[in-house]
Amino acid sequence: MPLTPEIQEKLHIAFRPHAPIDNPDDFQGREVERERVESAIVAPGLHVVIFGERGAGKTSLANVATSKKNPIKVFCEKSFSFTALCRSVLLKFAEKDPNRFIFDAKTQNIRAGGINLDLSASNFSADDFRALLPVGPILIVVDEIDRIQDQDTISRLAELCKNLSTNRPDVKLVLIGVAETADEILRGHTSNVRNFRQIALERMSESELSKIIAHGELVLGLQFDGIVKKRLVEVSDKLPYYVHLIAVSTAEQALKRGSQRVEVADFELGIKIAARDCDAELSSTYEAAIPSVRESEIYRRIVWAVSEGNARVSPTAAITQKVNLIASKENDEPVTTQAVGAALKKLITADRRAILTKEQNGLYRFSNPLMRGYVRLIRETR
């Protein structure tokens, strides 16, 4: 039966795969990381950098940890120069406080507290930016820094942090980006600036993922069967994004049946819908890597093999072993390591949308970290 608007609304409060968490009540786990952000943003002169994989929960963590501080938030664009970045921060200030900040779109001039500056000037500096800031504590969250292409923008941003630590210790930045290290985000500038607290956001633990499901159960007054919870957590590849994505469509199936119990059959239907709702880039890369002809079984089996287990990278021998296990389950003949090696070579090329990447040490991994969860999801739908 169709869901009522109220239930629809509740469903999207319970599980929201396509939006970061902004209400602290909906935020699960991450206690240590949250405490580290919260204590850093009140320490004079200390800035924060949050890094981790896409979908790990960086934006959600920043939202929740800064929620009481009324922050200014900006999202970076590929083409951002330092001036463009400052401009978008200042425009956010102008939105919040139009009496203090007066922006003239025509001349690109901004005026605040008796200072008038030209935002189109390419030599707009950290000092200029600082001069325009109002008095009193300020928190600025700069998200998706990894998108910025211009190296100079990043070095000047790091300089700005240093400048603020010295001259305005009550103005703090929280920098967020997809990266494995803080230095990768700041392109080598972390060592110049001592005043950064680095927060690495790893994938979630099973107990944190289970809490997301439990919270959704509470919101919806539903109960997921134990086996469904277990499979959901397994498929999610430890990313909260996948838990929300699968849980929302799975819960929807139960609700449509008019049931308060989420059963395996709901999960099996739900996961098909979840696979369809995934990022289109994931499905098109997967389809291109694995054409659906008989000869290409080896490509599919390799991609499935790489999605198994928890290792981020796999050697050819281990992949071969898993490929042959999958083959034997499908009543097919085993293949040699050489055959797998040859197929792996193709899977790292543009021809196969480079679904895999070969690391310098000869190990293979998915080029897009979200791919592993996607492949697990696809496998479940088979």
Ligand SMILES: Nc1ncnc2c1ncn2[C@@H]1O[C@H](COP(=O)(O)OP(=O)(O)O)[C@@H](O)[C@H]1O
């Ligand atoms: N601590 C958390 N508790 C519950 N859900 C979370 C948590 N962190 C992230 N999520 C969910 O996971 C998904 C990805 O989170 P997001 O903050 O956008 O990640 P990132 O910014 O790292 O890409 C979103 O659906 C978000 O609602």
Ligand SMILES: [Mg+2]
């Ligand atoms: Mg984000």
